[in-house]
Amino acid sequence: MERVLVTGAGGPAGVAVIRSLLKRADVEVYAADMDGWASGLYLVPPERRRIVPRGADPEFVPAVISLCAADSLTVLFSTVDVELPPLAARRSELGGAVLAAASLATLDVTLDKFALSERVTGFARVPTTRLVGPASTAEEWTFPIIVKPRRGAGSRGVRLVHDRAALDALGVDETLIAQELLPGAEFSVDVFADADGHVIAAVPRTRTRVDSGVSIAGRTLRDAELESTAADVARAIGLTGVANVQLRYDAAGVAALLEVNPRFPGAMPLTIAAGVDMPSLALDLALGRELPSRVEFRELANVRYLEDIFVDPSEILHSDNAAHDETDG
Numbered sequence: 001m002e003r004v005l006v007t008g009a010g011g012p013a014g015v016a017v018i019r020s021l022l023k024r025a026d027v028e029v030y031a032a033d034m035d036g037w038a039s040g041l042y043l044v045p046p047e048r049r050r051i052v053p054r055g056a057d058p059e060f061v062p063a064v065i066s067l068c069a070a071d072s073l074t075v076l077f078s079t080v081d082v083e084l085p086p087l088a089a090r091r092s093e094l095g096g097a098v099l100a101a102a103s104l105a106t107l108d109v110t111l112d113k114f115a116l117s118e119r120v121t122g123f124a125r126v127p128t129t130r131l132v133g134p135a136s137t138a139e140e141w142t143f144p145i146i147v148k149p150r151r152g153a154g155s156r157g158v159r160l161v162h163d164r165a166a167l168d169a170l171g172v173d174e175t176l177i178a179q180e181l182l183p184g185a186e187f188s189v190d191v192f193a194d195a196d197g198h199v200i201a202a203v204p205r206t207r208t209r210v211d212s213g214v215s216i217a218g219r220t221l222r223d224a225e226l227e228s229t230a231a232d233v234a235r236a237i238g239l240t241g242v243a244n245v246q247l248r249y250d251a252a253g254v255a256a257l258l259e260v261n262p263r264f265p266g267a268m269p270l271t272i273a274a275g276v277d278m279p280s281l282a283l284d285l286a287l288g289r290e291l292p293s294r295v296e297f298r299e300l301a302n303v304r305y306l307e308d309i310f311v312d313p314s315e316i317l318h319s320d321n322a323a324h325d326e327t328d329g
């Protein structure tokens, strides 16, 4: 029996991973969150629910290391952005547990949108991207352009800059990037690569309705250009396992890179239902099992509704942590 811990149990990605793994007869699923009211905790039996510190807390990784030992965990899934780099940096200290996440180098390059644009250039179409300062001032832009944080999430701080005067007014700020505007339609592609970086599946989908940064309605789409562009991006960053590659069409109608989220997206249930159970594949990858060389998917749409879990109030775990950080997907 594999004992698998999933963190971020209160988020839609955490719930999706937990529900996928609960279908496997060879797995005992443990669920963790910083908040005792996190819904996914109550999808697993009481003795498998755990409270952990906030991901940015220096005590987070030590607490997870202790859980790995105490619960004899074999695989660890983190579905929270801020938890991934500190866990990946200490993945060899997790006892017998394997962290089902990309390498620290891959995480680092995706979490910095400027580094990502440099890395992927030559592998796939990347919009012109410059650090705000001398490099952005020297560029011959067609306005308007996009300015956004180099390390951002949930569309926070994304703005349109309409002319050179507005760009110059930003001065030198290397926490920001200036980027060519991609005026076309936007797609999210859930990608899964094996241990050698070979892409097993790339599932493009729309985010037709979004609530609190999470896609709650959309559809998968078979599209050779979107699938191959996302696979090229995955190869460029040395992806193993799951990532969500966001693409948008440029003025010439070519699919170009917006960003990569190196984790399970909140919309994972659609990708699973369309035929690619990425949490289950990620578990097999972590366990070193043989993976198929290709998994097909079909076109499928989803709409989402809230569902309740009812438990005795005494079952709610105690936590003194505040609310979650927002993520998108």
Ligand SMILES: Nc1ncnc2c1ncn2[C@@H]1O[C@H](COP(=O)(O)OP(=O)(O)O)[C@@H](O)[C@H]1O
Binding pocket: 127, 146, 148, 152, 153, 154, 155, 156, 158, 179, 180, 181, 182, 183, 186, 246, 248, 258, 259, 328
């Ligand atoms: N270069 C761009 N052209 C057009 N729209 C953009 C561009 N960059 C960002 N956006 C818009 O802003 C949203 C958030 O940007 P993104 O790069 O995905 O950062 P994050 O999701 O991490 O905040 C995108 O989904 C897109 O709608």
Ligand SMILES: [Mg+2]
Binding pocket: 154, 155, 246, 259, 328
């Ligand atoms: Mg995004």
